[in-house]
Amino acid sequence: MEKQKRVMAVHDISCFGKCSLTVALPVLSAAGVEVSVIPTAVLSTHTGGFTGYTYRDLTEDIPKIAQHWKTLNLDFDGIYTGFLGSFEQIHLVSELFDDFKGKDTLILVDPVMADNGELYKSFSPEFPQEMVKLCQKADVIVPNMTEAALLLNEPYRAGPYSKAYIDGLLKRLSGFGPQQIVLTGVYFDEENLGAAAYDRKTGDISYVLSSRIEGSYHGTGDVFASALLGAMLNGFSLSKAVRIAVNFTAGSIARTKEAKTDVRFGVNFEAGIPQFIQELGLSQ
């Protein structure tokens, strides 16, 4: 058997509402990947649509965990970051990249900070430009359409989009430095929605769409990015990894819509794990 891949996942734990680490852990584990975690904060729920949530900041633990890990000479095939709560956390994560990026480490940054044209309420207007600095050190970035506009300091545009607009965004985002850009929430008509991917090395752009399901379900960005990273670490090309991640995410949303679950509670990705494993070629 090949050496097992290991990822460092740096996200918060939202105790209820299925996102960040409570998604990254099971999805990457299903993909056969070992996950070492640096929890950045513990919240009673995520911040999307709930009020009164608790927030225990763990910023001061980040360098201490890193310091201990350095004594163990750990190496990582991937470093995966998502929701970060402050400028200071962005700086510390940037240091983690410097300390733990090896020759073949894939750094995936999901610049979680906005959706549907709006910056999440917990962030100041300066936050996106700080997030740019992290994207500059990434190999892969996975912004949604709102995050892409904020990173580029361009006005947000609502869809449907033209291919020319999407291709332009992908190329402008690659100007920050990442080799691969995956844009989510892309749609060209009301029927289908999915992702667009650009590989700067080959110049290839691919669009991976699925039937559009009405509603804005929380945590889907984390489900998508975790599945994407799991597929990439299993050796799939960018466009095939995006296809696997779109299938996994669209299936999770469809199941959740069918069950009429509160959109804040997260999506039922769990029932899609057997098919995900099959698409990764890992089933017996």
Ligand code: PXL
């Ligand atoms: O799903 C992204 C996410 C992660 N963690 C927290 C969040 C959000 C999005 O709102 O609030 C705490």
